[in-house]
Amino acid sequence: MRKIVLIEDDTDLVSLLRYNLEKEGFSCIDCQTGKGALELCRQAKPDLVLLDIMLPDYDGLDICKAIRNDPELGCLPVIFLTARGAETDRIVGLELGANDYVVKPFFVRELIARIRLQLRSKTVPPRVLGAGGIELDRDSCRVRLHGKPLELTATEFRLLEYLMSRPGVVFSRDQLLNAVWGDRAITDRAVDVCILRLRQKIEQEPGEPERIRSVRGFGYMFGRDSEKNTAA
Numbered sequence: 001m002r003k004i005v006l007i008e009d010d011t012d013l014v015s016l017l018r019y020n021l022e023k024e025g026f027s028c029i030d031c032q033t034g035k036g037a038l039e040l041c042r043q044a045k046p047d048l049v050l051l052d053i054m055l056p057d058y059d060g061l062d063i064c065k066a067i068r069n070d071p072e073l074g075c076l077p078v079i080f081l082t083a084r085g086a087e088t089d090r091i092v093g094l095e096l097g098a099n100d101y102v103v104k105p106f107f108v109r110e111l112i113a114r115i116r117l118q119l120r121s122k123t124v125p126p127r128v129l130g131a132g133g134i135e136l137d138r139d140s141c142r143v144r145l146h147g148k149p150l151e152l153t154a155t156e157f158r159l160l161e162y163l164m165s166r167p168g169v170v171f172s173r174d175q176l177l178n179a180v181w182g183d184r185a186i187t188d189r190a191v192d193v194c195i196l197r198l199r200q201k202i203e204q205e206p207g208e209p210e211r212i213r214s215v216r217g218f219g220y221m222f223g224r225d226s227e228k229n230t231a232a
């Protein structure tokens with residue numbers, strides 16, 4: 001059964017949507033405030049999120065950004081439900097990472113059709129990432145370099161996984177802090193230290209890295225623009 005998390009403060013709409021979603025064969029878990037919404041998604045591991053933008057305590061846009069920056073939830077489909085129907089609002093919502101944008105009031109049958117469309121197009125993240133002689137197994141949390149096991153800390157593993165899953169994309173230190181360390185009160189120096197330690201473990205010449213590369217003035221990336229990951 002496909003699981004949907006509904007983050008919406010309108011009690012009547014929550015009841016209406018839960019009834020129709022369950023009638024269509026979905027499991028629905030709702031949250032009527034933004035507080036705890038991200039943790040609910042982590043615990044429930046849903047197939048899709050329906051997210052109101054104008055929540056009483058949080059901006060739904062910020063919740064969407066947090067979902068996109070979370071290593072476990074980054075690929076989760078998000079559909080905004082909102083009364084904001086202006087073109088600029090739609091553009092902002094989609095640019096922040098929403099998969100779809102539905103303006104209230106809406107037809108429930110149309111929303112369910114949009115949900116089914118997102119679930120049909122949803123791709124399962126590969127279990128194993130491979131590039132540059134590295135094999136990273138997400139299920140077992142093990143990494144091999146040219147077939148030999150590597151001993152990585154949990155943070156080093158998460159950082160390497162995040163970079164390998166997006167080869168050729170340059171990330172700032174702040175982006176990596178949000179994605180890997182979360183909301184902890186630490187400085188961006190932690191990113192540099194972790195990168196240094198990773199390079200010492202995976203690079204033949206840590207001083208001239210081939211895998212985790214620095215982009216002056218911007219941040220870090222895995223590989224070159226022209227390189228592609230293999231996945232299983």
